[in-house]
Amino acid sequence: MFRELFREFSAKPPGYLAVLDALVVQILTGLFRHRLQIVAPSGDKPQWMAVDDAIAFINYNYANGLKLSDLASKANLSERQFSRLFQHQTGMSFTDYTQSIRMDAACRMLSGGHRSVSEIAAAVGYADLKFFHQIFRKKIGMSPRQYSNSIRSEH
Numbered sequence: 395m396f397r398e399l400f401r402e403f404s405a406k407p408p409g410y411l412a413v414l415d416a417l418v419v420q421i422l423t424g425l426f427r428h429r430l431q432i433v434a435p436s437g438d439k440p441q442w443m444a445v446d447d448a449i450a451f452i453n454y455n456y457a458n459g460l461k462l463s464d465l466a467s468k469a470n471l472s473e474r475q476f477s478r479l480f481q482h483q484t485g486m487s488f489t490d491y492t493q494s495i496r497m498d499a500a501c502r503m504l505s506g507g508h509r510s511v512s513e514i515a516a517a518v519g520y521a522d523l524k525f526f527h528q529i530f531r532k533k534i535g536m537s538p539r540q541y542s543n544s545i546r547s548e549h
Contacts, residue, residue, distance in 0.1 A: 396421075396428040399414060399417050399418070401502065402414055402417070406507055407501065407505055407545060407548075408548075411534070412497075419547035422445075427442075427443065427446055432478065440503070441469070441475075441479055442479060444468075444470065444471065444484055445469060445471075445476065445477060445479045445480055445483050445539070446483070447468075448468065448469055448476070448480070449467070449469075449480075449483070449484065449491075451465065452491065452492055452495060453495060456492060456495045456496050456498075456499060456518065456519055457499075457517060457518055457519040458519065460492055460519075461477065462477065462488045462489075465488070476488075483549070493529055493533060494533065496518040496519055496520070496529075497518075497530060497533045497534060498531065499517075499518045500514050500515070500518045500526075500538065501529065501534065501541065503517065503518070504538055504541055504542040504545065505542075505545045507542060507545070507546060511526075511527075511538045511539060511542075514538070515538075527536075
């Protein structure tokens with residue numbers, strides 16, 4: 395996360411201040427939760443910590459085929475309970491969260507300008523280029539190429 399903070403601060407892409415705020419909050423929340431985990435007796439792991447572990451897993455494995463059922467099973471929760479806790483904890487559904495993480499990664503890669511859109515789509519977990527374009531436009535508000543061009547024109 396600290397590398398991501400540094401990249402955002404150094405590159406200063408559109409919306410970087412909001413991203414920096416979110417990352418700082420995420421770091422502080424993680425530290426707080428880690429402190430709670432240390433204090434909690436073993437075996438009394440709250441459900442939100444299991445969801446927090448799933449969030450960390452998603453953040454590092456977003457490019458792989460992630461399934462709600464697998465993460466719920468890992469957390470020893472039903473899919474319904476996991477979804478409810480996930481929504482409560484993140485403010486988004488599992489699908490929206492995963493798409494947001496993937497789009498953030500795609501934007502970082504597009505900012506680098508060294509890969510094609512199809513390579514980036516595959517690198518962030520989308521085998522279907524048309525679907526990647528559709529989600530990118532929905533989440534970012536422009537096509538990947540337009541985003542890449544807007545980043546280049548700023549530098």
